[in-house]
Amino acid sequence: MKQLLESFGEMAHLSEEAETALMSIITKKNFKKKELLLSEGKICDQIYFVEKGIARAFYYKNGKELTFWLADENEFVGAFTSFFSRTPSNKYIETLEDSTLWIFDYHKLEALYSESKELERMGRLFVSYGLSILEKKFDDFHALTALERYTLLVNKHPRILQTVSLGIIASYLGISQETLSRIRNQA
């Protein structure tokens, strides 16, 4: 909860009223490992903030799972295009550990934004912040080699390396599981 509010603070300056209003529409929920939060064909109605645990987003390509997002603690996960444009998603979201997530519901958020100019503005700043994060991810993926991306992950999210299975991490980094195994033992 404290972490969540800190994350908000980074994104937008919230008045006490705005903070209260926002907190009133989000809900905290516990999930078991491997619970599915979104599946293909559904519209993504909820964005999640990981308070505890790990979640991932993936889709299928040629019958194989492709993990393109790993959300460690204090990070968000969601299918944003589907969420914003209200179109069915081709993505799946699931927990990889027993997790505690904060749920941001689309309709509740929209209702909240409609309440006041300040809240509308808050929404804009959230999305702007999200766009920055995504731009960073895109740049990393474009500019870095698999090894560099691995190093980044080790430094920023060592816990993911210890917890998440190798196959998932490999697909996240865009390399085969065997190559990742070799990189790890050692480089």
Added chain:
Amino acid sequence: MKQLLESFGEMAHLSEEAETALMSIITKKNFKKKELLLSEGKICDQIYFVEKGIARAFYYKNGKELTFWLADENEFVGAFTSFFSRTPSNKYIETLEDSTLWIFDYHKLEALYSESKELERMGRLFVSYGLSILEKKFDDFHALTALERYTLLVNKHPRILQTVSLGIIASYLGISQETLSRIRNQA
């Protein structure tokens, strides 16, 4: 201008007032080929909509130019993280042809958003739309091979292939210029 308004329409429903207000703060300007719109160390104060021509964004890695964004006609280009967070950018933006661009200035936009709830909302929808586009780009880059990305580019933006130099396209696709030359002559 018509194209510009159509693009807006896709992103957000604008009342006539909102449309007028928006049009009053953006400006159209002509640029020569190879004009620099943003350079490293500067804060990105402007987002550009390409009415005519082509623009690109790139940065340097190990002394080599890396093009990560190509904006064809009716597309946007900008250094979004820098733009939103008001921090210096490591990126360059330039035209690749004589071009006509619409300029969206940060401070003018912010002033506009402050004017009303509707305009604030419009801003939020713009950014949401931008986030969707970026997510799409990210997914493409993650899931597709160089050849698939090449095919996508050929289909969607044949004009880029004819106009932009091979080295730039290759770096955009994430492959070497030689490989792209071979792919083109033929696959």
Added chain:
DNA sequence: CGCCGAGTTGAACTGAATCAAGAAACGTGG
């Protein structure tokens, strides 16, 4: 105790990068 999923390791193969040289296209100034 034996099975099963996850990880490791090896060997062969493949696609792409790199290095290098030459051809074509372009523009710039005389």
Added chain:
DNA sequence: CCACGTTTCTTGATTCAGTTCAACTCGGCG
């Protein structure tokens, strides 16, 4: 408008990183 020089593109030969396929190990769990 031509001639030269620079940039861009192509092509070939070599090298290398990473994939694939396959076998094997390890640890946990029923």
